[in-house]
Amino acid sequence: MRAYYRAKGEETAGIAYRARMHCFFAELEPSIPVTEQNLADRVRYIMRSKIFDDAELERLRREAIPSSNELATAGDEAPQATDQLPRVEAAMDLPVVGDSDDDEMVSHELEQMRSILEEAILETRSMPLENRPRLPRIPLSKRNRAVVRALNPMLATYLEASRDLCETDSVLFGAAVAACRIIGAKLPMAGRATKQSSAIPAWRKRIEDRIAKARALIGRLISFRSGNNRPRVVRTVRMAFAGTNISLSQPDITQKLTERIDDLKQKIAAWGKRIRRFIERSRRFNQNRLFQSDQNRLYKSL
Known part of the structure; x- marks a missing residue:
């Protein structure tokens, strides 16, 4: 945290302090190998997890960033304390070189x-x-x-x-x-985005599958009504009337088949109208958007 506060200084934003923080940490703890990103992650973890309270963080910040009076006093006493604090003076000389490099990097x-x-x-x-x-x-x-x-x-x-x-x-x-x-x-x-908007939606694919299955069922019902009694056709007709009280051996089966065929045709017509409404709406929407962006291209496409 001392390296963080010392490198951060008075900055409130930016990431240029990471190189300086790494240099300061290497000076304070030369035996611990660590990268800039790892060091920044550790600082972020300490700040978020509240390992240190605000008073402790403020104390570390004051130790890392001395006030102007302390700097002046330290400057006056520097000739007398040269032999006592060689590592501190060496560390104080690092920011000058680091700042110039960071300014070039920024x-x-x-x-x-x-x-x-x-x-x-x-x-x-x-x-x-x-x-x-x-x-x-x-x-x-x-x-x-x-x-x-x-x-x-x-x-x-x-x-x-x-x-x-x-x-x-x-x-x-x-x-x-x-x-x-x-x-x-x-x-x-x-x-x-244009390709995605012009793609077939999932609901339309489901309706088209329903229409295809309904048409296939209509063909089987018409074939059975015409006298085709193959096992596959009979099995399909029984599945079409599953859940009802209609039996294939009852005398009015032809009328029931006709009603079922008409019901399927009405469903196919309703599904088809829904798809046509969607196609018409999409066509108008694309034409309006093309009119706003390129009118000449719209008129050529008409």
Whole structure:
């Protein structure tokens, strides 16, 4: 925790302190091998599990970050205490070197984020609305918030240069895509949402299967009514009248077969109307969306 507070300093966000914390911990405990990520995980566990109370954490923070008066006093007494505290002075010299390296690393990361943002905005400007990928839900975390805070100032130049709402929308969408790429969230391929929307829904497949089975049953019933007494046909007819008091040997079986066939035909007609209503609605929806994005393409398709 001393290495954490010393590396963190007055920062409230960002992940650039990890390298400094690792250097400080290596200076304090050189015999314990640990990585930056493992060290950050241990600090997070200590903070969440409340192993130390607030007073103990405050004491560790004061020991790691001395006040300005203490620094001045230590500076005045440094010539006298040089022989007594050599390791402390060596540790105090580390932040100067570490800060310069971390500043270079942060500037490099910002330049990389800026290039990703510019590339994403250029892609979204030339991309039709129906081909835009669906943005995933990004979990809330300190790292993700730091990425968003770093991207916000970069958007000022693009938003000031935007001429209309469409261009502003493309800039904001490109920034969201860039944030997902920087964080590492998975983005679907371009045009995947359109393919998913045009796919056959599961309920339609079930209805189509029912229609196919009903038509096959109608064919067997008509065949039995015409005098086909094969075992497979008879077995199918008995299954069609299962759960009823109708017997195949009763005299009015022909009338019962006709009623059953008419009932199945009515069900097929109702199922077909439902599918046709869905197809018509989907066609109108796609035409309206295409009219909003590309009218010339819509008129050519008519």
